[in-house]
Amino acid sequence: MRIGITCYPTYGGSGAVATELGLELARRGHEIHLISYASPFRLRGFAENVYFHEVDLSGTYPLLEYFPYSLALAVKQEEVALRERLDILHVHYAIPHATAAFLAREMLRGRHDLKVVTTLHGTDITLVGQERSFYTVAKFSIERSDAVTAVSEYLREETQRAFLCEGCRIDVIPNFINPKEYYPSAEARCRSSLAPEGARVLMHISNFRPVKRVPDVVRVFAEVRKRVPSVLVLVGDGPERPQTEAEIERLGIAEHVRFLGKVDAVADLLRAADLFLLPSESESFGLGALEAMACGVPVVASRVGGIPEVVVDGETGILLPVGDVDAMAEAAVELLEPKRWQLASEAAVRHSRTFDEAKIVPLYEELYRQVLDL
Numbered sequence: 001m002r003i004g005i006t007c008y009p010t011y012g013g014s015g016a017v018a019t020e021l022g023l024e025l026a027r028r029g030h031e032i033h034l035i036s037y038a039s040p041f042r043l044r045g046f047a048e049n050v051y052f053h054e055v056d057l058s059g060t061y062p063l064l065e066y067f068p069y070s071l072a073l074a075v076k077q078e079e080v081a082l083r084e085r086l087d088i089l090h091v092h093y094a095i096p097h098a099t100a101a102f103l104a105r106e107m108l109r110g111r112h113d114l115k116v117v118t119t120l121h122g123t124d125i126t127l128v129g130q131e132r133s134f135y136t137v138a139k140f141s142i143e144r145s146d147a148v149t150a151v152s153e154y155l156r157e158e159t160q161r162a163f164l165c166e167g168c169r170i171d172v173i174p175n176f177i178n179p180k181e182y183y184p185s186a187e188a189r190c191r192s193s194l195a196p197e198g199a200r201v202l203m204h205i206s207n208f209r210p211v212k213r214v215p216d217v218v219r220v221f222a223e224v225r226k227r228v229p230s231v232l233v234l235v236g237d238g239p240e241r242p243q244t245e246a247e248i249e250r251l252g253i254a255e256h257v258r259f260l261g262k263v264d265a266v267a268d269l270l271r272a273a274d275l276f277l278l279p280s281e282s283e284s285f286g287l288g289a290l291e292a293m294a295c296g297v298p299v300v301a302s303r304v305g306g307i308p309e310v311v312v313d314g315e316t317g318i319l320l321p322v323g324d325v326d327a328m329a330e331a332a333v334e335l336l337e338p339k340r341w342q343l344a345s346e347a348a349v350r351h352s353r354t355f356d357e358a359k360i361v362p363l364y365e366e367l368y369r370q371v372l373d374l
């Protein structure tokens with residue numbers, strides 16, 4: 001099949017999933033056309049069957065104080081779909097990608113039959129889509145897609161509840177990992193440069209948005225550190241970084257925290273970790289937690305959204321109420337106990353294999369075939 005994929009290129013789960021999906025579909029023989037305003041961060045180097053098309057955002061005209069990105073995207077989607085004879089345009093994140101795809105499909109009507117598949121990731125529904133100003137257009141664009149998927153059962157139900165479309169079909173296709181990239185290893189290459197001998201490594205990876213509650217990560221670590229020699233490795237960047245740094249200063253633990261900023265390929269780092277912390281306010285899936293588990297790293301996270309569909313509470317990690325920093329610290333110390341850690345680490349790797357891309361990506365292929373009546 002010839003498949004167009006639109007996603008945000010920036011650091012975040014939806015862009016990661018969309019790009020990894022494109023790469024795996026390409027390995028499975030499909031022709032993939034990524035359409036975005038910059039090369040997605042997980043697209044590293046040349047990949048056979050994968051083509052990148054940049055949305056032109058350079059247009060300036062004094063009247064346009066705010067550049068209409070959605071329109072520029074729709075124009076590029078229409079142009080690529082026609083030229084490359086795309087069968088499917090698969091958009092990740094409803095706002096504004098599903099809206100632009102709807103427009104592109106309408107512009108092509110009578111000239112080229114393009115099917116639109118929309119994958120919902122989380123904040124496109126839980127935050128952005130429910131903003132008063134976006135609500136109707138989000139609902140419209142979802143309803144007009146030829147197929148809609150959500151990355152968890154939680155997100156499917158939340159979408160149906162928020163957009164009052166209980167009967168509408170939304171297929172759950174969970175996120176996935178490539179086990180050739182995400183696997184455990186006792187000899188993690190970068191461990192010695194992250195932590196002194198004997199210290200445990202706690203890790204958090206995100207885009208540092210308020211929903212991630214990164215200052216809670218710091219508070220949990222500060223408690224753990226009182227009982228277990230350890231370091232905290234923070235990967236990523238975003239709006240909550242100043243608050244996070246302030247909390248680190250306030251707690252006087254700066255010398256034990258490594259701030260790495262944005263790192264594109266995180267598997268090597270995860271292999272160096274002992275515990276992954278994800279104390280989010282809301283999380284439709286928690287891709288970082290899945291990637292950590294695949295590398296043999298147990299997870300301490302909040303019991304919210306789709307996280308319980310990914311982390312098996314008591315086995316591959318421990319889930320606790322949002323904001324319960326003390327209980328999270330207690331759980332972290334418990335999981336770091338060597339025998340408990342070994343069991344949780346093995347369970348994490350085993351469970352992560354249920355999300356192997358070899359099992360999940362065919363579900364997308366099957367959906368494409370249904371949409372195309374093949």
Ligand code: GMT
Nearest residue numbers: 012013014121122123283284285286287
């Ligand atoms: O909101 C974010 O954290 C980023 C967002 C994205 O689209 O990049 O992540 C969402 O999609 C990920 C991939 O499906 C999920 O793993 C995250 O749980 C989800 N984030 C939230 O629901 C907060």
